[in-house]
Amino acid sequence: MRTVLFLVVFTLLVGALMAGLMRTDPGYVLVYVGEFAIEMSFWTTLILVFLAISMCSGLVVFARWLMTLSHIGRWWKNRRRHGDQRRMLEGLHAYSLGVWDRAAQQLIDANDASFAPGLNLQFAARAQAFNGDLDRAKTTLKQLKLAHPDSIPAADRLLADLLLHARQNVEAEQVLWELHGNAPTDGEILVMLVEACVRNNSRAKSGDLLAALGTATNITSASKQELQQSLCHSQLSQFVDHLAEGRDTRDALNERWDSIPRRFRKVPEMVAIYARGLASLGCVEEAKGVLIKALSKHWHSALIEQFGAIQHPVFEQDLVRAEKWLVKRPTDVDLLIALGRICRGLKFNIKASDYLQQAADLHSHPLALCELAELKAVMGDVTASAALYRRGLQMALSNSKKGPAS
Template sequence: MTLFWRLLALLALAILGAWAWQLLAADPGYVLVTLRGYSVETTVVVALAAIALAWLALRIVLWLLRLPFRYWKKRSRRVARERLAGGLVALHEGRWARAEKLLGRAASDPALRLPALLGAARAATARGDAAQADALRQRAADCGDAATVALLDAERLAREGNHAAVAALFDTLPGASLPPRAVELRMRALAATGRASDAVALLPALRQSQLLEGATLHAFEAQISAAALTQAATPELLDERWNALPKSLRNDAAVVGAYAERAAAFGLEESAAGAIEHALKKQWSSSLPGIYSRLPRGRRASPLKNAERWLEQQPNDPALLVALGRLCREEQLWGKAEDTLHRAIAQGAGADAWEELGHTYAAQHDDTRARQAFANALRAARGDAPQSLPGRGLRDLIRDEAVAEERTPMGMPRLPGPE
């Protein structure tokens, strides 16, 4: 309100007060009160003033009478808040008994009862008292939302690996009432119990909740989507789920790998290979060449040329070298397979490379080196140092460990280290 309008309002009030005073001065009114022979005579103005003073005195008396109770209530609430704060700190520090004690006392305040009981139930669960934890959860359920309380049971069941019980627990509750953490636990349980397609339907709700963001959200979406593809029962259902994915997930290595393996199981080798080839054009991933090399040949052309082209771009990738060695073995290019696999081992490949090398030697009926290669695969799997194969000199070892020069897309040499 501007200064002009304020002054105008004050002037109007002054005029109204003067007019009212004129009316009362001309006729102040008459009030007569009689009670048991006593009478009181006064004007209306005095009567109204007396009533206002009596009402004010009554309010003061009531305030004074309620003051001790208000002080006690305020003090109790302050003590309850202090206990809640102390209990949460003790819960964070792992002082389970102290946390349960403080939080149980803090539950005496109705406003703090639900969070205090939930924290006390967590403390009881952490110290292994299942009966006490169930009792505290039941008390919390009596005063809180069922979905919030069910979250405690779901977290306990998830830690125990009982995903079926987690899924059944949330199936009985309305999906719209689930808190974000409950939505995440339900999705993980659904994916683990063969119902990943139902979990995919909950992805929009998870995004909206902002429980997970950025790379963490993308990784979780990829995990759920890959599970849905793996659990597809028919080729038609697999294609339907694959085509429904956004482009960002259809280029994700985990999702592409799951689709390729499931498509290959249905005899769709060309679709599986095409998905991997398209994904590797967009972004390189060391996990896909191995899947690509294990796909059945079917009617498609030899994948060896694609692997060799990828090797020009990623000459020192151990997983790609193992995949290339496997493809060379299938083409019966024994010498090239041996050289590639030895180079893969020198670049850091482990048991898979040794096992593939053993298959290469076995295919050539070189039983001695095949047995030693398989033995080295077991040693590598256990973390032990492998034994050198006979017939390989220092020049071979140097050639294996030589790192090929990598170049950027502009043709410039790529220096080692972070880009």
């Protein structure tokens, strides 16, 4: 600013001097430019030349000042960008620590200056959902889809994941079927879709899902088999539950069992469900035979649990067989519970109580405690029964808190 003021004052002084010189008229200079002739005094010409040089110098100084202003603008812009980057880093740090409300706010505030604004909003939406505000997370994802149309598939995929996490399985399945329609071979979508269908007990399109899993990409063969097994397990379990309601027959059960791929029919959990279906149709001996054959090949808790669950009818030979198993596996809690159930079915209440007490002493299994509590009530020991029910309930609640959230 001082330079500009100096130039103004200097120009005024030179102008005054020029006016004085023009009155004295010491001589003149004639300049021809094309058809025009310009006549002026020598001193005037000298002053004009000097003024022209001064104006050029002033323009240079002014240009440099403007460049300084642009530097200030860039500095201010960089300062804002650095501030937004700092907020983004703070938001990601809060996200890693599980401080969901702060993470969501910081990530949204830093979104405009982020090099990946769509990713910022996705993290923010997940933080909002984890903070218990799923509606706000949905709003954030809608903003993401409006601002970045190319992020619509990613936003819908994230929405489905958040809905599954919040146990809103019906809405999650609807979103995932739409995503599957647009990307039928995407393995990540199929993984979530299988989970949603299993939770919702959806049977209508299970066959389509099994076929789609065969052509799925970006998942391993082991994962494909696991998902197929999960679907088959869900289908068979639902079918057997309907058998208990008298909706189907033995032929229908066998047809359903035969439709399951052979490799899955050897899985213990699947065999246990099939045996449960046979027992519900009254084919108790056949169900026990299936379980005994499977146990001879592969000892599994699901098989022995189902063997003990078949109560009508129960024969002493079942007790003899289970006690022979116990000789080789004296600390098997599932076997002890099964023996307790078998003894109770035979009205051997004291023996049943001994087996169930052993199971409870080996491992505070909620099922063992509840079975023993029920037996104690039948035997008239109401006080012990109430204490065991309370202990079993506390154990079940403790196990549910230790389990992973899903």
